[in-house]
Amino acid sequence: DAKTTQPNSMESNEEEPVHLPCNHSTISGTDYIHWYRQLPSQGPEYVIHGLTSNVNNRMASLAIAEDRKSSTLILHRATLRDAAVYYCTTNAGNMLTFGGGTRLMVKP
């Protein structure tokens, strides 16, 4: 199991970029890195995933370290609607294993 480590919480100002870090030092070479977010009383929502190269989509960017032992989720301009718990996980053995995630608070 590739375990992930994230800060418990982070704070950001509205309309500023946010960098959410994640360590996954035991990841194997074929495991994808996934990010999900969960708003209160909702199911997790897919944000982005990648293997080695940096990835961009309409929601966020994912920067993956060259040694793949860490990654950073980048929200380019945080909005109040981005306040959520963000989970970094890996798809080891065809399943996602979730840690405690990072609670992102966005200040107006």
Added chain:
Amino acid sequence: NAGVTQTPKFRVLKTGQSMTLLCAQDMNHEYMYWYRQDPGMGLRLIHYSVGEGTTAKGEVPDGYNVSRLKKQNFLLGLESAAPSQTSVYFCASRTGGVGYTFGSGTRLTVV
């Protein structure tokens, strides 16, 4: 396209009662998963399925059974509910190379 639908959304059970949670997906996904989430915690995998007719145990399988008789449905059963099974249950599905799609959850209380 409804995605992943879970029924029921809420349920209260008495200790020792049984029930089945239904997860249905309309995306033709091969893989399906059942997770539970306790207050303030991350999700923990109960059981999963890599295809119709197959199931496998996750991190916390005790007290639960599952079946995947049809590709689009994944059922989670509690044979004799216990207060420790009070939780929010999430179903998810995926196909190769894409992210997981989660349902909106079933809030179960066992009294």
